Amino acid sequence: MAEAVRHDKTARQLRLLSDALDSGRLGPVKRLVNTLSPAEIGNLLESLPPAKRTVVWGLVDPEDDGEVLVHVGDEVRESLLAEMDPDEIVAAVEDLDIDDLADLAEDLPDTVIDEVLKSMDRENRERLEQVLSYPEDTAGRLMNPDVVTVRADTTVDVVLRYLRLRGELPEHTDHLYVVSRRHQYLGRIALASLLTCEPTDPINRLIDDEQPAIDVDESDDEVARQFSDHDWLSAPVVDDGNVLLGRITIDDVVDIIRDRAEHQALGAAGLDEDEDLFSPIRRAMRRRLIWLTINLGTAFLAASVVGQFEMTIEKIVALAVLMPIVAGMGGNAGTQVLALMIRGLALGQVGSSNAGVLLWKEVRLALLNGLSLGLLLGVIVWFWFGDPKLSAVIATALTLNLLFAATAGVLVPLTLKRLGFDPALASSIFLTTVTDVLGFFTFLGLATLILVR
Amino acid sequence: MAEAVRHDKTARQLRLLSDALDSGRLGPVKRLVNTLSPAEIGNLLESLPPAKRTVVWGLVDPEDDGEVLVHVGDEVRESLLAEMDPDEIVAAVEDLDIDDLADLAEDLPDTVIDEVLKSMDRENRERLEQVLSYPEDTAGRLMNPDVVTVRADTTVDVVLRYLRLRGELPEHTDHLYVVSRRHQYLGRIALASLLTCEPTDPINRLIDDEQPAIDVDESDDEVARQFSDHDWLSAPVVDDGNVLLGRITIDDVVDIIRDRAEHQALGAAGLDEDEDLFSPIRRAMRRRLIWLTINLGTAFLAASVVGQFEMTIEKIVALAVLMPIVAGMGGNAGTQVLALMIRGLALGQVGSSNAGVLLWKEVRLALLNGLSLGLLLGVIVWFWFGDPKLSAVIATALTLNLLFAATAGVLVPLTLKRLGFDPALASSIFLTTVTDVLGFFTFLGLATLILVR
Known part of the structure; x- marks a missing residue:
């Protein structure tokens, strides 16, 4: 019974959209599609036969194109990319987070990757190149190098002032990472504890060094296991020398868990988890x-x-x-x-x-x-x-x-x-x-x- | 190949533990077990045949007993509870989070539940009773009523002072919830934005009201879908009248996703996902x-x-x-x-x-x-x-x-x-x-x- 109730919302959207498509009036389709999140749009595109898929893909707000590409399987992604010219692809992906961009990189034409790298500032370019230098299915590929670090020999007051100056934090930031002078990982500080401590406290009294850092070469399965065994929401990634390289957040781990389950279910029937429902x-x-x-x-x-x-x-x-x-x-x-x-x-x-x-x-x-x-x-x-x-x-x-x-x-x-x-x-x-x-x-x-x- | 590498750590621990058990020296077993997280201990217990399972369960630090019970399947849980007397069970579970306690409640003897309720303060007792009043597999059962709320007509300064007075925040708190005088949900404020804004800012300028609240009657599958479609880490839960009841965090959603995948894989062979590898x-x-x-x-x-x-x-x-x-x-x-x-x-x-x-x-x-x-x-x-x-x-x-x-x-x-x-x-x-x-x-x-x- 549970299954029968599940995803009724998606099925309903799909029906509405399909009816609108059949009626040929694209205005309502466009409005409907653009009320959805990129993951939902991806899900809808995967459920559409090729001809309708092309039409709907053309109606997606170009601002969402990149995120939608991140959220579909390899085969569907290929079919969507085939509909875009290189300029469109560059525009779609250049604003993605480093980890998402790295995830897409395999499927992008080399000319597009070159363009994207050129359009980035030096810091981000180096970050992307670094992430891409790690093998697929490892922690290195999953991590986002965009982390907020502080030094141990300071006070809460100073950190609070620094954060205010810095402005917005990277998405899903729940901890700051404390590093040594040589950028080695020492521990982390929960945003929550920054808010509840006294401003005059020294930083090193707040450091939580219980959570071990993830090795950059760790397999993504092992990363997933650790996250779910310890109920982590995020974890730092370090190299052999304990130098902090980035962090992994649970939203990416959830994707691994889902992929793994699909891989097992479809693999047992000799299919690939990236198989398109409507593959050629x-x-x-x-x-x-x-x-x-x-x-x-x-x-x-x-x-x-x-x-x-x-x-x-x-x-x-x-x-x-x-x-x-x-x-x-x-x-x-x-x-x-x-x-x-x-x-x-x-x-x-x-x-x-x-x-x-x-x-x-x-x-x-x-x-x-x-x-x-x-x-x-x-x-x-x-x-x-x-x-x-x-x-x-x-x-x-x-x-x-x-x-x-x-x-x-x-x-x-x-x-x-x-x-x-x-x-x-x-x-x-x-x-x-x-x-x-x-x-x-x-x-x-x-x-x-x-x-x- | 991926599968072959996976969980080598768990398999290694299992082998070590098994060797130590076979040698009959319980000291090393106890030390080994108590370096593990409760989820890892649960996983190990599930992999042990009944006799060894009983021995190892007796060696687990009583402080971890409750969390371990949360992390095993129903059948194994039953076998572990059978080894405990009511007092031990009460001691093990009374400090659990409300949502975990609600999750266990089905499997606990009524006398134990009565004891636990008696040992709680009035606020927590009412919260537990409220959570238990919702049907299984709904958002109401998943939520934790322990949330930090603030009012819209105040300033950041006041909130910061309140947080410092309050001290520790509930685990995995990444947002404060803004509520009306009648405790209706108005929106949320990221801890990150409290840290990066000016103390004199009015609270209502920081409110993010984009994320819709989850209805308390929503199925847990639908909750899981929304979390993964929107990359949420947490979400508020409200009743029909939009009154804030609690929040759901992603660690519980990950458990649902895993359970669902197991349910499909084992269910297709006529088995239950809670089946014990060594069931009687x-x-x-x-x-x-x-x-x-x-x-x-x-x-x-x-x-x-x-x-x-x-x-x-x-x-x-x-x-x-x-x-x-x-x-x-x-x-x-x-x-x-x-x-x-x-x-x-x-x-x-x-x-x-x-x-x-x-x-x-x-x-x-x-x-x-x-x-x-x-x-x-x-x-x-x-x-x-x-x-x-x-x-x-x-x-x-x-x-x-x-x-x-x-x-x-x-x-x-x-x-x-x-x-x-x-x-x-x-x-x-x-x-x-x-x-x-x-x-x-x-x-x-x-x-x-x-x-x-």
Whole structure:
């Protein structure tokens, strides 16, 4: 039910906009679009088929263009950029924050990046170049170098005067960072504590040095974990020598968390999280065919197992009727184990220290479930085909296949992870191959042994 | 690769802890555990089998007990609470923030809640009772009533003096809220702007009234959407009469986003996001059996379709060998469409206004993929069985089943959503039922028409 209520607002906007577009009157469309935040506009653009998307993109206030580009997936971004000439792109992106600009940089033509760099003042140019010098998916790329720093050997009074002179603080500033003469990170001071302390207090009495700084090379996943484990809203980023380079704010971390979840959900079906709902058919076809061809290969593997038992099936056709049940139930049971394992691995909760205990728990569970379901299945098959031996064969085969499924459900993701692959993406294919192949083999093999001679 | 690097720190801690536990020396375990944040301790406890979990829980600094309870899933929380006597529970939770306490309240024995309420001062008691009076999964439950308010008809100077007198601000305070005489929400003032303005400025010149307040009845999903669409760090919560009730901070929103992603990933396999990795075997068994029994039912449906064609299979056993390929490939192709649809629905990007265009795109894509894969499959089958007619039958059946899969992939989640169900949870069962039943029917039906007579 929760899902049904969710995002009703977005869906409503989409419908309104779509109706207005269909009616051809662009005035209302333009007004509607420009009441939205850039993220909402991005969301709407992603939901529109190419032709409508082009029309609406042309109606977005040029001032919002840059922020909208930041908020859409790679594929949609490409389609939007294709509609703009270089001057428009430069105008759209030059006022973005450094971290957003760095995020976009991959997708921008080199000439545009050169133009943007030229249009910046020296300080910002150097900052952008610095951020771009760090690899993607690291803290260095996420950080914004625009931070307010103060020195430890001063008083609150002086800092307050400095802030008043400085005027506006960078967006989402909740702490000032205290640095040494050589710009090394010493700790931070909450804006809240500046407001509640006495002006004559020395700064070093307010310093909070409990929160460790983030290393610039840290992976963005690790950054996300630390933020959510410690309920941080922002964190300083330092280099090897503890020199303060910038800060990461939670709004960017939220984007990582969402991306990661989408990556897992779509990746498990062989899709990219940046996949456009309306991606050009040729591109979509290529991506899906790769995945389906791999699956076709594993399906042949299973079919060749069945092929070994053609003689048996010829004699007892009921086996052909029942064999998909054994294989399919193994796949379903294994998928449950897999879902738990994938989450456990993602949270770092599963590893060599508890894999054995987990496997043992899942095997016991599979045995109990297998016996229960096997009994149920056996009774139904007995009624259907009137053959107690067939019924015993399928009950045994089902139980065995659930045991195989549990074992594969635990071991496949662990093995993939150890080999350096992403278990969330590839586990499911391996698992169903195991449950299909062993399911068919066990059922038809037992049938050959017990029913045929 | 990203996944492989992720959370190495957690996995390392887990291994260290596990080794220390195995060695039986509890001193090092205790020291190790108490260097961790409550969320990290929670994560570790979730990764431990019951016996070790009990030992480690006993070693956690009682001061952290409450925060740890907040950071674990429902099932694990239950197992931890079972180890505590009422006095310990009261001591653990009475100092929690109101919003965290409200979050725990469901799982606490009534006697404990009464004790906690008694131990609170009147203001906090009323606040807790108020928060608990709102339904779960709404903004009212998420909010913390502890906010700092100021009146509009004053100056910065006065506010600064008030803050200094007040001392510490509630955690994660980034704005003060401006309210009317009747406590109605008028707007907010960033701490940053208090620090950069002139002390003589009137307060009403600093008020930012651009951010709309959140309605106390809003669903938590909608709250999460607004936060991420607008990059908010906090937001005021008001009632119908615009009276300020509290504020929601982004750290709680991050928890919602994570929960939602887990809910989708585990829910699709018939599991609960609060499922304990080591849940008691009887409970785990019950939950999984329900799901597997439903799947057994759909498997029988598919088997009964195959049963209609026993005569055909008896004549051409190769059909039994090949039929799982047709059904399975339909399932795989449909799963890809489903993954895109589920994400689109979750983001509000898919609705009645574009469902038609999407269906048309997916059907075209399925036709192209079906013809390509059908050709490949046909050639292989021709080589394998040397029968061009069989090869034509399976190529046609595969193409048709991919078309059915695309149609079901688009329509099943839309229909479930319209009926008020969560499409992320139930779509996959319906989809594979469609692709199995129609896959078998098309393949075996065509074979009967073309190959048998």
